[in-house]
Amino acid sequence: MTNLLKHSNKTNCLIAFFCVLTFINGCSKEKEKKNYIARVNNHYLTQKEFSSFANSESEKNFYRNEIIRNWINQEVLYQEAEKKGILKDDDFNVILQNEKKELAVSLLIRNFFDSNKPKFEQKDIEDYYNKHQNEFQVFQDSYFLNLIDFNNENDAIKFRSLILESDWNKALNIFKNDSSITKVKTAILLNESQIYPAPLQRIVSDLSPQEVSIVLNFQPGYFTVVQELQKFNKGTILPFNVSKDIAEKRLISQLKNDNFKSYINDLYSNNNIEIKN
Numbered sequence: 001m002t003n004l005l006k007h008s009n010k011t012n013c014l015i016a017f018f019c020v021l022t023f024i025n026g027c028s029k030e031k032e033k034k035n036y037i038a039r040v041n042n043h044y045l046t047q048k049e050f051s052s053f054a055n056s057e058s059e060k061n062f063y064r065n066e067i068i069r070n071w072i073n074q075e076v077l078y079q080e081a082e083k084k085g086i087l088k089d090d091d092f093n094v095i096l097q098n099e100k101k102e103l104a105v106s107l108l109i110r111n112f113f114d115s116n117k118p119k120f121e122q123k124d125i126e127d128y129y130n131k132h133q134n135e136f137q138v139f140q141d142s143y144f145l146n147l148i149d150f151n152n153e154n155d156a157i158k159f160r161s162l163i164l165e166s167d168w169n170k171a172l173n174i175f176k177n178d179s180s181i182t183k184v185k186t187a188i189l190l191n192e193s194q195i196y197p198a199p200l201q202r203i204v205s206d207l208s209p210q211e212v213s214i215v216l217n218f219q220p221g222y223f224t225v226v227q228e229l230q231k232f233n234k235g236t237i238l239p240f241n242v243s244k245d246i247a248e249k250r251l252i253s254q255l256k257n258d259n260f261k262s263y264i265n266d267l268y269s270n271n272n273i274e275i276k277n
Helices: 001-035 047-052 057-062 064-083 090-115 120-133 153-165 168-174 198-206 240-268
Strands: 036-040 045-046 141-149 181-191 216-220 222-232
Touching: 036 047, 036 064, 045 047, 047 064, 064 153, 090 240, 120 240, 141 153, 141 198, 153 168, 153 222, 168 181, 181 240, 198 216, 198 222
Parallel strands: none
Antiparallel strands: 036 045, 141 181, 141 222, 216 222
């Protein structure tokens, strides 16, 4: 009898415990429903879901009304489609299955590339460049440059003086934590159409290799110093030291394509594939 009473008490405690859990869960759902931003019938836009639609707090505030309106538009149309039986329509299910396949394939490909990073050495980049030199020909006059923008003239003048006294990298190291720098580009390749505004393009075209410009002020609050490292006339094949980064990117792209083709071939070999005439 004592054991039965103990068992009965334990059972009652468990029942009470699950009742409490059910009550708490119900309250949580009710609380979530009350803490909503918009509602269409019994579908709710919660704060959590709303937050997932924006990348930052500023976006949430700036686009708040637009995000809510878009959600409502989609929700009323979806609910109407559901009422009209679209979700049971054969065409809908065919499209849905195709979309699921495309999504699954996209995720598979992404996982493949994440797990199969191309492996190469410095020599491989040089070999790629040597075999594809014609691909590194410029079709406009192009410039290998250092360029920096400041938000005040005094710092721009100091930086220019440091370059003249030492070199670009040493000057940049001294100014590395300076908040007056608004933009810095080191050893970049730009063709003439990529250099703007137009007055800057004209100044760059007049510089000699290694020459540093005066402090330039083409618009309020922007003070620019540019150093031309090398000029390449239209039709020139870029040397390796200038095109190394481009060659590396193209090599990586080629290795990725080769790896993926090999992966596809393996899948062909491991599956029963038939094409009927």
